[in-house]
Amino acid sequence: MSHPYRLDKIIKLKAGGSNYQQWAKATTDRLEKEGLDKYLNANPNNYKIDDDLAAMAYVRLSLHRHDLMYLKEAKTAYETWETLRKHYEGKSGVHLLLLYTQMSNLRWIESKGSLSDFAQAFLELKNKMEMAGDTTPESAFIIQFMALLPSRFNRAILNILHDSTKVTEFPTLAYVVDQLKAIDESQGKENKIREPVQVEFCEYCSQEGHLLEDCYRRQRDEGRGVRRQTMPHNPPLPLSPVKERNKVIRGQSMPTVSQTSSQFITYRPTKAKI
Incomplete structure (x- = not known):
């Protein structure tokens, strides 16, 4: 036969x-x-x-x-x-x-791939589950996919779910990915526009908008014979031997400089001896 x-x-x-x-x-x-x-x-x-x-x-x-x-x-x-x-x-x-576990642990790491890459990995895992005998409805898979996305997509996801109640068929995964890709691209452009601007900071007068070499106050002080030295934050003052002894005897704490970032030293030019 x-x-x-x-x-x-x-x-x-x-x-x-x-x-x-x-x-x-x-x-x-x-x-x-x-x-x-x-x-x-x-x-x-x-x-x-x-x-x-x-x-x-x-x-x-x-x-x-x-x-x-x-x-x-x-x-x-x-x-x-x-x-x-x-x-x-x-x-x-x-x-x-094992496939269910892999699906629950699936995460989109934005630094390692795009939204399309994540959707492709999700779709491949979904197909493997179907071939292994899974009978989960397509709509449940799509909802699970949206639940795995970062919170910045929450508003777009709610809009998609709301619109799905107005039609007879639940949106496909391809449609959802296209909608979210548009949101992702628009958010990326907004983030580039809102990047923080680096502000110049002067180490001499602690003011913004200029640097040390362009500081008007520094130039003015040097013209008057005043030198300003920047010191570490709250440095301890050196003590004389007498005060050091009294501190040990009386248990006094070592005094510190009040919260300031600089000290002024005034000098007078002297005539050179001939």
Whole structure:
């Protein structure tokens, strides 16, 4: 009995069995159409070796090459099917749980990628979950995507959700990403406009708008013979030996300069002796 198969219609089992549930259902349905699904059981009625080999060949044609190493001892379609079921059926739930965990931990790090990059990573993870058997509605995925975005998108997200109540269909992920990209670009332009301006600061008179070398007060003081030295904040005054002794005896604290940033030293020019 010949069974013409169209290889382009075969759903392949992916490496690691991420789409095992989808693959198992598609394979069972196809074998049922061909009248070969009974060979997936232990003791099929009216057993024919040619049909058994045909069923086993169909199953093997839909496998990833790495899966063939598990089937070295399988001689029938049933043994092939059971080997794959034991290997992947228990892992499908664990794999789906792992994908859920990855989805909940997904974050957009703006310094490492754009909004489009984050949306692409989210979409790839969503597709993996669907292939692993997840049945979450599309709208729930989109809401989860918006919940993972920074708080600066909150207003835009509320507008999108409000507008979705006025139409029969929930907006697609592509539409949401386009709307948020426009918001992201406009916010980026506003941030560039609002960048803080560096203000010049004079270390001599503590005034803004000019630097030390352009300070009018410094030039005026130097013309009058007044030198102003900038000192550290609250430096301790040197004590004479007598005051130092009295401080130790009486337990007085060392006096400090009042909160000022400078001191004035006045000098008078002297005539040189000839």
